[in-house]
C-alpha cells in the first residue's frame with residue numbers, strides 16, 4: 001500500500017535520510033527504530049510532505065504523493081507528532097475536532113465524532129471541555145492519537161507517541177494502539193527507540209542508523225539473523241524487562257520437523273498471547289528445547305525455541 005523507493009534527504013550537505021526503501025502492506029504496522037538522529041522523524045515528515053525529499057519516490061496506494069495536493073494528502077494521513085502538539089488555548093474537544101471543522105463537517109457530526117474518539121481512546125468524554133494543561137501526560141498522548149484519527153484516515157504515522165510515559169501507561173497505550181490497529185485495519189508507521197515496543201507493535205521492523213536502514217524484518221529475523229554487528233549490539237543493548245511481556249507468538253517460528261505437525265506428548269501448548277515471562281519459567285524448569293504454540297483448538301501453530309529466547313536475555 002505504501003512504497004518508499006530510494007528516498008534521500010540532506011540538510012546542509014549532510015544526509016539525514018540516505019537512500020532508504022521499504023514497503024508497508026495495507027493493514028500492517030512497520031516500526032521504525034533507531035537511536036536519536038538516525039533519520040526517523042525526517043522520514044515521516046517526507047511521507048506527509050512536510051518536507052520534500054531531494055530524491056526518491058513515495059507511492060501511496062499506487063499514487064505518487066508528489067502529484068497529490070499536499071493538504072489533501074495530509075488529511076488522509078493521521079500524524080501523531082513527537083511533541084504531541086496540542087493547541088494550548090483550545091479545549092480538548094476542539095483540538096480533536098479541528099480537522100473535521102476545517103473540512104466543514106456540521107457541528108453535530110463533529111461533536112459525535114469527538115465523543116466517539118474519546119471513548120475509543122478510553123478517555124472520559126467529559127475531558128472534552130478541559131484544556132491540554134489540565135491533562136496528565138498519558139491522557140495528552142491519547143488525545144494526540146484521537147486527533148490523528150479524527151478524519152478516519154486509513155494510514156497513520158506515529159512519532160514516538162508513547163515516548164515520555166511511565167512503563168505502565170506506556171503498556172496501556174500500546175495495547176490501545178494494537179486494538180485500534182486491528183479493529184480498523186489501519187496501516188501504520190510507528191517510530192520508537194524502544195525494541196520491546198517495536199517487537200510488540202510491529203509486524204515488521206526497520207532499524208535505522210545514520211539515515212540508512214540496516215535491517216528490515218520480523219522480530220524473529222532480528223533475533224536469529226541480525227544483519228551485522230551494529231544490529232546485533234543494538235538488539236543486545238535493548239534486551240530487558242519489557243521484552244518479557246512480549247507475547248510468545250511474536251517470537252515463535254516453524255516447529256521442529258520431528259514433531260510432525262503435532263504437539264508432542266508430555267508438552268502442553270501455549271497460546272500465542274502468553275507472555276514470554278511465563279514461557280521462560282517453563283524453560284528454566286525443564287530441558288525442552290522448544291515449546292509448542294497452539295491455536296484455540298489446540299492445533300500446533302509454531303514453536304518457541306529455547307535458543308531464540310536465549311538471544312534476548
Ligand SMILES: Nc1ncnc2c1ncn2[C@@H]1O[C@H](COP(=O)(O)OP(=O)(O)O)[C@@H](O)[C@H]1O
Nearest residue numbers: 011015016034035036037038039040041042043
Ligand atoms: N530541519 C533540519 N535542519 C537541519 N538538520 C536537520 C533538520 N531536521 C533534522 N535534521 C538532522 O537530520 C538528522 C536526522 O534527524 P531526525 O530525522 O530528527 O532523527 P530522529 O527522528 O531519528 O531522531 C539529524 O542529524 C538532525 O540533526
Ligand SMILES: [Mg+2]
Nearest residue numbers: 040041042082
Ligand atoms: Mg525523531
